[in-house]
Structures are given as C-alpha cells and as structure tokens.
Amino acid sequence: MKQETLNFFDRVYNVARQIPHGRVTSYGAIAKYLGAAKSARMVGYAMNGSGGKDVPAHRVVNRKGLLTGKHHFDGTNLMQQLLENEGVEVVDNQIQNLEKIFWDPSELD
DNA sequence: CGAATGACGTCTC
DNA sequence: GGAGACGCCATTC
Numbered sequence: 610m611k612q613e614t615l616n617f618f619d620r621v622y623n624v625a626r627q628i629p630h631g632r633v634t635s636y637g638a639i640a641k642y643l644g645a646a647k648s649a650r651m652v653g654y655a656m657n658g659s660g661g662k663d664v665p666a667h668r669v670v671n672r673k674g675l676l677t678g679k680h681h682f683d684g685t686n687l688m689q690q691l692l693e694n695e696g697v698e699v700v701d702n703q704i705q706n707l708e709k710i711f712w713d714p715s716e717l718d
Numbered sequence: 719c720g721a722a723t724g725a726c727g728t729c730t731c
Numbered sequence: 732g733g734a735g736a737c738g739c740c741a742t743t744c
Contacts, residue, residue: 614740614741636726636727645739645740647726647727647728647738648738648741650724650738650739651726651740653725654725655741676725677725678725679725681725
C-alpha cells in the first residue's frame with residue numbers, strides 16, 4: 610500500500626467531504642477539479658475506500674445523476690434513501706432536478 | 719508480469 | 732445528434 614495513491618484518494622475525500630448538505634456532485638466534477646478529468650473512474654474507485662471515512666459517497670453520482678454506485682452500499686436503496694433524507698428527489702435510482710442540486714467543487718473557491 | 723475490470727467521462731464515427 | 736470506442740489509473744486475478 611503506497612500512500613502516493615492514497616494521496617489522490619485523499620483529495621477526493623477532501624472534496625466529497627465538502628459537499629453541501631442536500632446537494633450532489635459527479636465523479637467527473639471532482640476529478641476535473643483535481644486536475645484528473647480523465648480519471649473520473651479513479652474517483653469512483655476512491656469512493657471504495659471511503660468506507661469508515663466521513664465521505665458522503667451517497668452524494669456523489671455519475672454525470673447523469675444516476676445512482677450507479679448504489680450497489681456498493683450496504684443495502685439496496687440505502688443510497689437513495691439517504692439522498693431523499695436530505696431532500697434530494699430520487700426516482701428509479703436517478704436524481705431529479707440534478708442541475709438544480711448539482712454542486713461543483715469550484716464553488717469552494 | 720500481463721490481462722481484465724471498474725462507483726466515468728470525453729472523443730470520434 | 733446518437734451510438735460506439737477509447738482512455739485513465741489503480742486494484743485484482
């Protein structure tokens with residue numbers, strides 16, 4: 610286990626952790642913010658290690674707002690339930706009003 | 719060590 | 732403009 614890789618992960622965790630409540634973002638947005646726009650997959654993979662962290666992986670979805678990673682959660686609809694709990698409208702594993710609740714790391718400034 | 723895969727995204731045809 | 736192929740980077744087999 611090299612910490613070098615964790616460095617990239619840490620960046621993802623850092624950004625994901627700053628996601629406002631009731632908002633969602635995409636892997637690509639984070640990846641792009643980190644300067645690794647093409648490594649969006651890596652961002653999602655980073656979420657794999659988000660277990661045990663304060664990283665709200667449920668607030669991170671793909672560009673379409675589809676809960677692609679819900680399968681990686683403990684339950685089946687846990688991710689969706691968490692989002693709905695925050696006021697995010699989710700139907701059929703897809704976030705509604707995505708462009709409205711979509712959050713971009715750039716807002717951190 | 720080489721090949722395959724993955725919580726995606728962008729490019730190309 | 733829709734559909735398909737490729738790339739990224741790291742982990743796993």
